[in-house]
Amino acid sequence: MPSPSAPPQLARLVLLSAAAVCVGLLPVGLAAWLFDAQIAQGVYIGLVLMTSVVRTLNPREQWLAAGFSALVAAAGSFIGPQLGWLLLAVPVVCAVQGWFSLHSTQAVAVLPAILLLDAMGGRQQQWLAMGIATFVGAVFLILAARLAKISAEPKPLAAAPALLHACLLAAGCLLLVLLGHWLGVERGHWALLAFCLMFTPALVTGQQRSAFGYIAAVMMGTVLAAAVGLLNVEVLTVAFLVIGALGTVAGTLAARPILSASALTLAVILLNSMASGESVGAIGGQRAGLALLSLAVVLSLLWIGRWAGANFSLFNPEPAGGQTGARE
Secondary structure (H helix, E strand, O other), X not given: OOOOOHHHHHHHHHXXXXXXXXXXXXXXXXXXXXXXXXXXXXXXXXXXXXXXXXHHOOHHXXXXXXXXXXXXXXXXXXXXOOHHHHHHHHXXXXXXXXXHHOOOOXXXXXXXXXXXXXXXXXXXXXXXXXXXXXXXXXXXXXHHHHHOOOOOOOOOOOHHHHHHHHHHHHHHHHHHHHHHHHHOOOOOHHHHHHHHHHOOHHHXXXXXXXXXXXXXXXXXXXXXXXXXXXXXXXXXXXXHHHHHHHHHHHHHHOOOHHHHHHHHHHHHHHHHHHHHOOOHHHHHHHHHHHHHHHHHHHHHHXXXXXXXXHHHOOOOOOOOOHHHHHHO
């Protein structure tokens, strides 16, 4: 029998998500009005990627994450597409990300994602402004989460598996950077972002069983976007774009990554189609293909991580709390 409190909780989540989207538009719109679209994008990146941080890290780590996000955004923008410097920066940033993994197994690799997104954005002349913009977006979301009384649920991780995850994370990011460079993949940052979202410490340690859920979510979002594109009704497209934004926030706030990934895919495909004029089908196919490329890298590194963990006793392959559940 469903709990009587379920409908009010759902309504609160929807309202909270709608409020978050509306409030989040304020700093992004203000940045676009006062400066330009690139600065607005920096604020947007800080807002979006910090949503996972406010759910997985304690307040002190949240502020540290905001500060490091600003530094990494500035560094990424300054480095730009210079492959040599980027290959040097990735391991350093992944090492810093490893420190945050110590505080939560669910910590998404925000820092390498920001580094690579800004490096591929072609904003070398605005490196300082991009760092400040990312910090503003991150701080705005942290304060909004405090006002909404969103509590974090950190799950600490031992040093050995955190180090292993950081090393594998760096290897995966470097591999995808090189593949994108050699193959000349358009929108290659999508593969990097998908990898950073999928490859959490919980996945490496076995507390999260599979990365296929993320791929399924991407496919669902792609199919839905394709259906909207086939109808080709502008009002409907805008409506589903709003639904995608709401679903992304709601999934993050409710700790439902599948919902969040599916809604984010829907929103990204529709938004890119509207901005570039390309067909939804072409962009959706590209998004799905890059997600599958990321999955291949994740599975390869996951096999290495599980092998290392089993042979060197780096972590217990059973999920946290598994023994408790067995006793019960």
